[in-house]
Every structure is written in C-alpha cells, then in structure tokens.
Amino acid sequence: MSKIKQRFVALPKPVKILLWVLLALFAYALPLLEPPIISTPGVDFGGVLFVVTMYCLVAIGLNIVVGYAGLLDLGYVGFYAIGAYTAAVLTSFHAHWPLLLAIPVAVVVTTISGVLLGAPTLRVRGDYLAIVTLGFGEIIRLVAVNTEWLGERKGISNIARPPSIGGQEGLFEIPHLFWGDGTVLIDTKDTTQFLVFGVLDQIPYYWLGLTVVIVMLFADRLIKNSRVGRAWEATREDEDAAELMGVPTFKFKLLAFATGAFVGGLAGSLYASRQNFINPDSFLLLYSILFLAAVVVGGQGNRWGVLVGAILVAYLPQRFREFDDFRVLAFGLALVLLATLRPEGLFPPRRTVRAKHLEQELEELEEGAGGEESARV
Amino acid sequence: MNFDFLFSNLPQLTIGGLAFGAIYALIALGYTMVYGVLQLINFAHSEVFMYGTFAMLWTVMALGGADAGGIQLIAILIAALFSAMAMSAIIALLLERVAYRPLIKKDAPRLIALISAIGASFVLAELMGLRDRIAGWVGLDDNLSEYVGKARINNSMAGVLDAPRWEIGNVTISSIDVLVIVAAVGMMILLDQFVRRSRLGKGIRATSQDPETAALMGVNPTRTIQLTFLIGGLMAGIAAFLYMLKIETTKFDVGFLLGVKAFTAAVLGGIGNLRGALLGGLVLGVAETWGSALFGTEWRHVVAFVLLVVILLFRPTGLLGESLGKARA
16 A cells, blocks of 8 residues: 555656546546446435535545544534535525525534634533534534424425526536446436536536535645644644644634534535435434544545545445445444454554654663663653 | 423422433443543443343343232342343443454554444444344244334333322322432442442552553453443443333434433533532433423423533533542542
8 A cells, every 4th residue: 555655656746647637537427437336226326426525525624623633523513514504594495595605605604603612612622522512513403403493303495506507408418328248338318417406417416516525625735734734733642732832722723623614514505405405314413423433434634544434434335225224234343343453544644653653662662771761861 | 481380390390300310320320430441432332221221121021021010020120120230231341342442452542442432332223223134034033023023113111110109299209200319329329439449449440540550550451441341331231220110112222312411411520420420410310301391392402412511611521520530538
C-alpha cells in the first residue's frame, strides 16, 4: 500500500493531475457504465451512488470535527436534520422559494446552530461532549416530531428540486451501457437526460452530489494545510499545551464545530431535495452512529480514508440487499472485526502512525537503558 | 403547561419517577464502572440489559408464571431474577472478552473501542431480533415457537403479577414502584460498600486511579476489568428484572433508548462516580415524569436531554464530579 503511494507521490505534477482528472471522470461516468459486479441488483444504482456521495460529504464534515479537532460528536445528524428541514420549510411547507435560494439559507442556519450548540457545550470535554451532542441530536429530532410547524411525524413533502438545465426535455440524452454475457453494448433505450432533476432518474443528483464532494475536498485540503488546520491538530493532540503556546483553543474548537455543521447542513439540504420528502425518521440517532463509524473506520483525520469509510458504510448495505434482514448484523460484525484487526482505522493519517512509532521507540529506550538515566534526559 | 395536573398528582408522579430513575441508576452503574476503570463508554451495555429482560420473560414463561400464584409465583420470580442476572453477567463478560480485551491489549485509540462496542451492540440486538430466523436454520422453530416467535415486535408478560396498589388519602401508589425503588437503592448501597470496603473493590478503585501503579501493587488488571464488567452485568440483570415487573413488555431494541437514558443519568451524576449514578438516575427519572406531566408525554425525552445540557453547562463534570478512584474508604 505505502509503496504504491510513494510511487504516486514521486510522479511529476502534470501526470498526477491527469490521473486525478481520469479518476474524477470515471466517478462521473460510473452510473452510466453500470459495471457488472459493482452495480447494485434490484436497487437503482444512481440512487445508491447519490447516497454514497451524501455519506462522503457528511464524512468530510464530521472528519473536521472528530478527525482534525478531536471533538467527539455523536449528534451530527442534528445538523443534517436542520439543513434538511430548513430547505423543506422554505421550499414547500411555509414558502415556495427556489431551491438554489434555500440551500444557502439552510447552510447559514446550520452554521449558526453549530455555533449556538458549540458556544455553551464546548466547555465540557471528551465523553461529556459526546453525550451532550447526542442529546442535542435527539432534541432536534424530537422537536421535529412534536412541532406542528415542522409537520410532526407526517413530515414534509414536495420539497423543491434543483432547476433542470434546458427544461424538462433536457439538452441531450446520454445512453447507458448494457453488459450482456461477455459483450458490452450501448443501450439506446435506457438513457439519462442530461441534468434533468426528476423523479425517476437519480443520476443527475449523483452528479450534483459528486461535484459538491469534489469542491469540498478542495476546500478541506486548503483548510487542513492552513494555520487553522494546524491549530485544530494541536488542540486535538494536547489542548492544554496548545493553549499555552498561544492557540485560542476554544475559538478554534467553535470554528471546527461551525465548519462541520456547515458541511452537514449542505448535505442535509441536498438530501431533502433529492428525497422530495422528509420526516423525523430520516434523522434517527442511528445515522449519527453510522456517520461516526464511516469516519472512524476509514481512519479519522485522513481525508481519503474517511471517504473510503463513507463509501463502505453507505454502499455495502445496498449491495448486499439479498441478505436484507441480516444487514445490520453483518454490519455490526464488520465493525467489531475491523476495530479489533485494524485499531487505527483502515487508513490512519501519517501523523498518527509516526506518533505511534515514536512512542514505541521511546518506550523501548526507557525500558532498555535503565529507567532513571533516560528519564532525566 | 399543565401546572394543575402536576401539583394535584405530585406524590404519585414522584414515586413513579423515582421508580424509573432507580432502574436508570442500576443500568447507569454498568456505564459508570466501566468508565471509571477503562475510560470507555461501554456502548453495548444497553444490550446487556436487554438480554436480561428476555431471560426474565422466558423464565417466567417456562415455569408457567401466568397460572401460578402465592408462594409458587414468588419462587418463579426469584428464579427469574437469578436467570436475568446470570444472563446479563454472561453477556457482559462475553462482551469484554470479544469487543474490548483485544483492543486494550493493542492499546488502541479510545474511539475505536467505542466503534467496536457499537458494532457489538448492533450484533447483540440483531441476534435477538432475528432469533426466529436463526432458530429456523437449526430446525428448532417449532419446539421453541413460544420463545422465538414475534422476534421483532413487543414481547409481553402482562398480567403475571397482580400487584396491590395502596390508597393513602387520595393518592394511589403502586406497590411495584415502591419495591423497585427500595430494591434498587438497597443494591446501590450494597455495591457502594463493596467497592469502598472489600479487597476486590479496593482493587477496582486502585485500577481506576492509576492502572500501572495498581498493577505494580499486585492488582491483576485483566481480572479487575472482568470484575467491573461482571458487576455491571449483575446490576443490569437486576434492573432488567425490576423493569419487567414495572413495564411488563420488552423488545429486541428496548435497550437503545434506555441505554442512552442510563448513560445520561451516569453523566448527570458525574460519570465514574457510583453515588453520582444513583443521584443522576433518580433526578433524571423524576425530572422526566414531572416534565411529561407539565408539557405532555411527547416531550418526555426532550426534558431529559435539555436537563442534561443545562446541568453540564453549570457543572461540566456532572452533579458529583468524576471519582470512582477518588472515593475514600
């Protein structure tokens, strides 16, 4: 694994960019290709891929909170819900705004709610924070269940879709591939209308989701390598030391919370638009846990690891629908196995690995060279 | 807000709330003890409790509790209590062996242990929810249909126990509520004394204070961790027994919300603190019941979480602070 990575890093920059572009193109084309093993029998492949992009988006956001800043957030689904409900209320339930106007408002509302939740609660640390955020997520859901203004249990339907390019007919149609026994044909009957956001075809939503994920990846890269990102990591590793070195940890933790909420709200409003319908059951505590599992399974703090985790968590249950009733059981087993076999996550960030190595070396030194002498050094 | 209803029923509501709180407190012990020793949220502890409720239900069914009365019923209930405790303890020990020990050995990050526990929690709950299918595989579904049927819906033992209600003035008090409170508080006091005074209890406290020094002083860390899981399981078993007496219905996912509530109770009192768990549980139970009388039952859980947030704002380490280790003998 690391050898492949080294070879990739050593490539000249244009080649690297070309490879990335090819990968992105492949990702865009995936639902049209309908590759035999990957594609999901019985479930709409485009829809599954859209859900995967939403999990990726959520994982990127939660990774900022959990992975970079080290704040254990068990109520992340609350932000997702706020984003979704804001979009739903503005475009269908109490007003009829176009979606493109509602999404920015939804994102702003979630960011503000992130600050409002963070400002008082970030004084508590570790597991206390975990349970407070968990309580927050549940409060959001229960308020939605019990408030008439938010549609109660019935939920909200007819949420606006994004505007289609070129009207209901679209600009042009793209045919899918058809995989026969060993032959690949272009299936002219099964086509996707380019960027028409309708009920039946979910591929345009997937393209939208994928685009947002790519944009967020760039943003994530910028912020991780900035002063802010380093401040987050310092806070994560040792809050007191960071504070002593002049990092205003509270401010940065709050910023992490708000940034995470921002991404979560964006994902929520996109999800609401695609579902066209939401109710409180779309935001169970279970999803918070699944989101967290995606982040931790992939290797918290590692952008690509987190994406892999999100893809696994979102995709595997859909792919293995035959097991249906046993899906959750298998998922639980997978979590236990993964945790016991790869305790650092599938792809731990380099810094974590390095720190672990250093720690081991130090321990060996201390044990080898007779405690007291080395302790004084 | 319905103040009249709250004040006119205050004694009754308070007793009911305390009974709920006592059950929360007993479950909370499992969280608080594991947290005290390992600094981990034992997310699967709610499933330990859930298995206890089923052990209780099945024992009562198997021994013909529905037709029994008098002495016979009491004997059946005692058997049910012991089977619930045994079942919960076995599940708790199994959990420690499978989901925690490998991670502790590898010195894994704490979040991974949380994920492992969440996975174990899913597995345990789903095994119970799919027990009809699993029994079908091994061909036992006909023999055991009474027990494995209705795997994903409510399983009830309603009407087994016809407990008297006492009328004092114009207040009706359920004798079961009183029994639950007395039993739970009694168990808590016993446990508190055990941890404070006994040799094993001192070992637990020493480990939670400083595992390395405790190990140097001859405390076996693995044994201590096992012991905490065992005690947590036994207490969850008692909680399951009392819960079934009071509520009479269980389901494969009954543990989830109760677990969250119990953990909330543990945090409320100060996680890692045994007396805190009792206080937190009772406060939470009463606040919930009063809250649902005030705002309507649908706001019950919201009241619990808002209370938690508010208390943590003013006392960031809970009502009594963290201190399994600091408790003085």
